[in-house]
Amino acid sequence: xxxxxxxxxxxxxxxxxxxxxxxxxxxxxxxxxxxxxxxxxxxxxxxxxxxxxxxxxxxxxxxxxxxxxxxxxxxxxxxxxxxxxxxxxxxxxxxxxxxxxxxxxxxxxxxxxxxxxxxxxxxxxxxxxxxxxxxxxxxxxxxxxxxx
Numbered sequence: 374x375x376x377x378x379x380x381x382x383x384x385x386x387x388x389x390x391x392x393x394x395x396x397x398x399x400x401x402x403x404x405x406x407x408x409x410x411x412x413x414x415x416x417x418x419x420x421x422x423x424x425x426x427x428x429x430x431x432x433x434x435x436x437x438x439x440x441x442x443x444x445x446x447x448x449x450x451x452x453x454x455x456x457x458x459x460x461x462x463x464x465x466x467x468x469x470x471x472x473x474x475x476x477x478x479x480x481x482x483x484x485x486x487x488x489x490x491x492x493x494x495x496x497x498x499x500x501x502x503x504x505x506x507x508x509x510x511x512x513x514x515x516x517x518x519x520x521x
Contacts, residue, residue, distance in 0.1 A: 431476030483495030
């Protein structure tokens with residue numbers, strides 16, 4: 374039992390760092406983190422905003438329509454306006470959801486990376502953005518070799 378008490382005394386004798394010194398050490402480490410974040414190549418805000426707008430129209434609207442198919446079909450069937458088979462409701466809804474999925478890809482790939490917005494549809498940006506996406510998934514060493 375004496376050995377256990379001796380260990381507890383040694384733990385209490387550890388060097389205590391004052392709060393001022395602890396915060397000084399943190400402040401010394403922070404600039405190195407901000408330097409790394411400046412070097413990272415992410416999507417600029419104006420490009421992300423442009424992508425979000427395109428995605429809203431090309432994916433959001435078809436997705437909302439895909440959900441509304443169920444509501445409209447329910448209203449038509451319950452009021453005895455027409456007899457709609459459930460399979461056609463599901464097929465039409467699935468078509469709208471697939472259209473929304475295609476619109477999601479189109480919205481991302483058609484956005485211009487220039488400061489000025491591109492054309493209305495942005496079809497000319499798709500091949501360039503596909504190349505950028507392929508380059509992003511290559512290992513860093515391959516990207517470095519291609520630049521030489």
